[in-house]
Amino acid sequence: xxxxxxxxxxxxxxxxxxxxxxxxxxxxxxxxxAILFVVVLFIVPLVLAAWMxxxxxxxxxxxxxxxxxxxxxxxxxxxxxxxVLFTLKYTAVVTVIFLAVALGLALLVQSTRPGxxxxxxxxxxxxxxxxxxxxxxxxxxxxxxxxxxxxVLRALxxxxxxxxxxxxxxxxFASTVLMxxxxxxxxxxIVLLTGLQAIPVEVYEASRMDGASxxxxxxxxxxPLLKPTILLVLVLSVTGSLLAFEPFYxxxxxxPSNSTVTMVIAMFRExxxxxxxxxxxxxxxxxxxxxxxxxxxxxxxxxxxDKK
Amino acid sequence: MTGNLVKRLRGVxxxxxxxxxxxxxxxxxxxxxYSSVHGPRATGGKGGFGPDNYIxxxxxxxxxxxxxxxxxxxxxxxxxxxxxxxVLGGYALARFQFPGKNLLFIxxxxxxxxxxxxxxxxxxxxxxxxxxxxxxxxxxxxLVMFQxxxxxxxxxxxxxALPKELEEAALLDGCGNLGALxxxxxxxxxxxxxxxxxxxxxxxxxxxxxxxxxxxxGRNFTLPIALVSLRSGEMGTVDLGALQxxxxxxxxxxxxxxxxxxxxxxxxxxxxAVRG
Numbered sequence: 180x181x182x183x184x185x186x187x188x189x190x191x192x193x194x195x196x197x198x199x200x201x202x203x204x205x206x207x208x209x210x211x212x213a214i215l216f217v218v219v220l221f222i223v224p225l226v227l228a229a230w231m232x233x234x235x236x237x238x239x240x241x242x243x244x245x246x247x248x249x250x251x252x253x254x255x256x257x258x259x260x261x262x263v264l265f266t267l268k269y270t271a272v273v274t275v276i277f278l279a280v281a282l283g284l285a286l287l288v289q290s291t292r293p294g295x296x297x298x299x300x301x302x303x304x305x306x307x308x309x310x311x312x313x314x315x316x317x318x319x320x321x322x323x324x325x326x327x328x329x330x331v332l333r334a335l336x337x338x339x340x341x342x343x344x345x346x347x348x349x350x351x352f353a354s355t356v357l358m359x360x361x362x363x364x365x366x367x368x369i370v371l372l373t374g375l376q377a378i379p380v381e382v383y384e385a386s387r388m389d390g391a392s393x394x395x396x397x398x399x400x401x402x403p404l405l406k407p408t409i410l411l412v413l414v415l416s417v418t419g420s421l422l423a424f425e426p427f428y429x430x431x432x433x434x435p436s437n438s439t440v441t442m443v444i445a446m447f448r449e450x451x452x453x454x455x456x457x458x459x460x461x462x463x464x465x466x467x468x469x470x471x472x473x474x475x476x477x478x479x480x481x482x483x484x485d486k487k
Numbered sequence: 488m489t490g491n492l493v494k495r496l497r498g499v500x501x502x503x504x505x506x507x508x509x510x511x512x513x514x515x516x517x518x519x520x521y522s523s524v525h526g527p528r529a530t531g532g533k534g535g536f537g538p539d540n541y542i543x544x545x546x547x548x549x550x551x552x553x554x555x556x557x558x559x560x561x562x563x564x565x566x567x568x569x570x571x572x573x574v575l576g577g578y579a580l581a582r583f584q585f586p587g588k589n590l591l592f593i594x595x596x597x598x599x600x601x602x603x604x605x606x607x608x609x610x611x612x613x614x615x616x617x618x619x620x621x622x623x624x625x626x627x628x629x630l631v632m633f634q635x636x637x638x639x640x641x642x643x644x645x646x647x648a649l650p651k652e653l654e655e656a657a658l659l660d661g662c663g664n665l666g667a668l669x670x671x672x673x674x675x676x677x678x679x680x681x682x683x684x685x686x687x688x689x690x691x692x693x694x695x696x697x698x699x700x701x702x703x704x705g706r707n708f709t710l711p712i713a714l715v716s717l718r719s720g721e722m723g724t725v726d727l728g729a730l731q732x733x734x735x736x737x738x739x740x741x742x743x744x745x746x747x748x749x750x751x752x753x754x755x756x757x758x759x760a761v762r763g
Contacts, residue, residue: 199584205664206583210591213576213639217594220610220632225601227609236612284508292501300749301509304516307745308738309693311711315718316519316734325727327518361515369753422602425695429715443604450608451700463605471600 228460236457238450249461258437259445259462266442269352270420276360277416278409281367286397288368289375299372303365310362314429317358321345321430348438351431355439359426363419367412374408375401410481414474421470442466516738523735528728540732547729548713549706551736557623558692558709558737564627565691566684569634573683574676576635577642578668582654592639599636607700614701621707626698630691638683645679646672682751689741710737 207214233246253259288299305313320326321344329342344354378401386396402409424443427433433440440448446466450459523529523540530537545551579585580592610629611620619625649672657667673680698709708716714733718725745752 202583203585206579206585206588209575209579209583209664210585210588211575212572213579213595213635214587214591216572216628216632216635217591217598220629221598221601221606222594224606224609224613227613228605231609231612287501287505287508290501292498294502295505298505298509300746301512303749303752304742304745305512307689307741308516308734309695309711309741311695311715312693312734312737315714315730316515318718319522319727319730319734320515320518322727325522361512365512373753422604424604429695429718432719443602446604446608456608456612459608463602463608466602467605470602474600 228463231457231460232464234457236455236460238454238456242457245457249458250465252458253461253465256445256449256458256462258440258448259442261437262440262442262445265438265440266421266423269356269423269441270417273356273359273420274413274416276356277363277367278412280360280364281371281412284364284368285371285375289372299369302368305362305364306366308362310359310425311429313358313362314426317354317361318345318430321354345431346435348435351435351439355426355430358430359423363416367416370412370415371405371408374405374411377408378404406481410477413477417473417477418470421466421473516742519731519734519738523728523731526728528726540728543726544729544732544736547717547726547733549708551733553706554708554710554713555736557707558711560623561627561630561694561698561709562688562691564624565630565634566687568627568631569638569687570680570684572631573635573638573642574668574673574680576639577644577676578646578672580639580643581646592643595635595639598632603633603696607697611700620701621703622701623707623709626694626701626709627691629697629701630687630694633697634683634687634690637686641679641683642676645676649675678751678754681748682754685744685748685751688744692741693737 231242232249233244234242235245235248236242284302288295288302308316320328323329323341323344328344329338332338332342343350345351382400382404383396386400391399422443423441424447427439427441428444428447431439433444442462443466446459446462449455449462524536524538527533529540531539548554576591576595580588607629614620614622614625653671653675654664654667657671658664662670693711694709695711695715698712699715702708702712705713705716710733714730714737717730717733
């Protein structure tokens with residue numbers, strides 16, 4: 180590339196300009212498919228979603244401008260307003276559980292003992308099964324006639340009589356939390372494990388020399404150094420749970436009596452049961468803004484403490 | 488002596504904790520495989536093992552073959568499309584200066600921040616405009632878009648990690664940029680391509696929401712959609728036996744790919760953790 184260093188100054192800068200131009204052309208050509216995908220399938224739909232939210236937009240028929248009716252209607256939409264509280268509760272509960280379980284598993288399989296790889300695989304394997312399939316699998320397990328779970332609980336003496344895993348709001352909620360923990364714990368374990376393995380061994384050795392106990396090492400060394408990874412887990416878990424759809428849509432179908440309807444299920448029903456795409460788009464925009472705000476807030480909270 | 492004993496006790500408690508947990512994590516999968524071939528529904532009334540669940544599943548709706556074929560079409564198109572777009576795009580991002588470069592990267596990462604349903608509803612409308620509703624190709628196109636943030640990020644890092652001399656030698660030998668990419672660079676970034684391809688495979692094989700919104704005709708359903716419609720008993724009462732068989736059929740390709748390529752799955756996270 181640098182073979183013309185002996186050329187006169189003006190010609191060299193000419194050549195450099197030409198090279199920069201061909202480089203820009205090649206770069207644009209190579210990234211053209213990616214640009215097309217981002218623009219046509221992401222940016223245009225995003226703008227269209229914003230526009231749809233300002234219109235009365237039936238599934239079939241002509242749209243008409245009606246802003247801000249769709250947004251005003253949100254506050255009267257009981258299904259969605261209830262779903263906001265429910266989704267927040269679900270997000271808080273599963274995020275705490277994911278963090279605790281995944282951290283426990285990651286600390287457990289951080290060891291270098293023989294056979295530890297097999298245990299990692301065992302914990303991670305559910306993450307390969309689709310969320311919809313996992314929900315169906317647990318749906319069958321929770322079925323009293325077909326599934327083994329009620330028999331197991333009865334044999335352990337934990338319940339008497341018939342179990343009702345999906346019949347009451349609380350049971351349906353807990354059953355779904357158990358299912359997603361099974362499905363996602365291994366995934367978050369691996370995320371945390373990569374963070375744990377990035378901590379140099381010397382740090383642990385130094386803390387052992389200082390006579391720190393296991394608990395002190397965890398609290399004063401491991402967790403602070405793991406902060407960036409924990410933030411990643413928080414962002415992933417909060418985002419995923421706020422947008423939860425499959426677990427409840429498949430496992431509980433939003434029931435019993437709409438007690439487990441998440442925000443995305445409420446939006447989905449607005450669009451494809453009530454055929455009101457404009458209102459669905461307005462809800463989608465609200466979810467989008469809330470999600471970005473929450474994630475920025477989390478990152479800000481974590482960054483702030485780091486500086487002190 | 489006591490030190491030895493403590494060490495041994497720690498080993499015992501380590502392994503017993505792990506074994507108990509591993510059993511808890513694996514038992515739902517094992518039960519699913521077992522109950523898909525065992526019990527009265529699997530044998531047609533008798534005890535023991537039998538294939539009846541799979542036979543009923545094969546005839547369910549438009550047929551298991553049809554659903555598996557649809558899922559495979561979506562998956563193959565998504566994996567090929569993702570690799571094509573992210574290899575070219577990652578190469579461009581790592582090696583070329585061009586206007587809008589940073590904008591493209593930020594735009595692709597922004598896909599992560601936006602809830603899928605937010606773009607799926609307008610996309611559904613757009614597909615109706617161009618007459619592409621109810622098509623497997625449009626599902627695959629959208630799934631490629633969802634893979635872009637991770638894929639572009641991985642491939643850009645993979646190309647950046649290669650020494651510049653590698654393609655300069657090829658360019659001096661008279662290869663064009665594309666020739667250098669194909670002959671010299673691609674072999675060097677194969678591990679990253681395996682990781683990106685594997686994520687695209689798992690995501691598209693298991694994707695639920697996109698085909699649920701886009702596909703309205705039973706003949707075009709993918710496996711997850713067909714199984715969920717089986718669960719809701721849309722075509723009669725819920726057949727939990729056939730459902731188990733369906734879960735097994737849907738899970739086996741993922742479990743196989745996962746066990747074979749686990750290292751690459753973990754690599755995806757390491758890359759993210761190191762490069763931030």
